[in-house]
Amino acid sequence: QSALTQPASVSGSPGQSITISCTGTSSDVGTYNLVSWYQQLPGKAPKLMIYEGSKRPSGVSNRFSGSKSGNTASLTISGLQAEDEADYYCCSYAGSNTYVFGTGTKVTVL
């Protein structure tokens, strides 16, 4: 149950697009299309942004999109805005009703 690997930080200017990677193994990300993504603002609880790899919950901006290739899932934020500055975590189902989160990525809007 090792944490999924994410870059520690990603930055971009307003209006740009950024992509956060989430690398797992064939035991989690590679086998199950069940990756979710969470945004965590400073001092706040996480918020669901993407589920089942690429689906957006009601109320989440369509600037957020998810995808997967092999053992790596990705979250793309297009049209970057100041309000997107936060920590982002991926999470994958890991079998046997267990889950593993990513190491987290700090997004900075320049």
Added chain:
Amino acid sequence: EVQLVESGGGLVQPGGSLRLSCAASGFTFSSYWMSWVRQAPGKGLEWVANIKQDGSEKYYVDSVKGRFTISKDNAKNSLYLQMNSLRAEDTAVYYCAGNVWNWFDPWGQGTPVTVAS
């Protein structure tokens, strides 16, 4: 309004015990799997445990097996986490979350647990 409110956190000595509670409202609690997720200071999220809608199945991360017990009282719309034999590495903010299919939503605001002498 959908809401999860955790309580029961605090300072406890190594080897001690603590029971966390999570009160749910605004949704059909009895229909949800529920989870506990923790976050050590300055660190990332870690899934800790989950429980099936009726409490008949429970699963844990390896590091807490045998020490933590998750439970659910649908009549009281409440989730619990009994934590025994606490260690310094259990220090974290503990969140309860709805474990909807294979994602987590909603989330509570978290309750801090500090294990120190």
